[in-house]
Amino acid sequence: MNTNQQFSISIHILTLLAAMPEQLLTSEQIAASVNTNPVVIRRVMGHLRAHGLVESRPGASGGWKLSRAPEQIHLCSVYDAFSHTDLLGMHRHPNTNCPIGAKITPALEKVFGQAEKAMHETLSGFTVKDVLEEIQS
């Protein structure tokens, strides 16, 4: 139940890009808003780009912009860009000689799967535009 900040940082960045749609923002500029190192930003952006959410241009006067309108970027898509590890962690080696240990894993997967699905559906109800409007209200 931890806590990597990449999802949170991603929403921050996407909202920032949505607020300045006319220009490319550099990693340096974005890092100033998030208050971290530009390389941290580029790492996060790499995932977002791989999922088609942002585009970059290297070189002088390069930078980043959204690749779709903010109302078309749902937060579940942002979440998916980082959901390599499951949210609810599973313990690894239950004793399969125990009747409970032998079957607990699939039982937990069923429950955890439903729980994460519920969260995912909630995230699908918000877009980057929603977040921007919340901030500007």
Add this chain to the structure above:
Amino acid sequence: MNTNQQFSISIHILTLLAAMPEQLLTSEQIAASVNTNPVVIRRVMGHLRAHGLVESRPGASGGWKLSRAPEQIHLCSVYDAFSHTDLLGMHRHPNTNCPIGAKITPALEKVFGQAEKAMHETLSGFTVKDVLEEIQS
């Protein structure tokens, strides 16, 4: 989005206790099923006891048992015993001189709160008895 195993281990333990309602189980016995060290079990059990889910008796022929019927232990209560850190991590120091950075935190809290609430409600739909029956089916 990681992954501490305490929630998962807890459900395993509670299901095991539910399967053997007649006897006290020792940390050693429980650890054998979970396949870990007895101290890890006692640590987890401490949280569960603090939330009224299990009872212990120290000393010879001591051990652990559920403090309520398994159909009265909802998985959301188990989750609550460990939800000290929020599931979706927040980045810490957005730049408050930036209009977005200044307001992103409460906006994220609103979204994350709803997402976690959805997950919590899903967990409230399952009890330890449900997990046990799933395993025994």
Add this chain to the structure above:
DNA sequence: ATAATTTGTAACTATAATGGTTACAAATGA
């Protein structure tokens, strides 16, 4: 062309969380 800028990425460090382990006092029952 050349220089300046910016991404893209590898490599490394520091920090924090976690699981696992040892050790031992306190409680309890046989």
Add this chain to the structure above:
DNA sequence: TCATTTGTAACCATTATAGTTACAAATTAT
């Protein structure tokens, strides 16, 4: 009185992450 078991502190190893430095490749501006 002794054996057993919880309760807990202390420590170590591992892992994930954020942050940092460094530099090649790409691109634009002059």
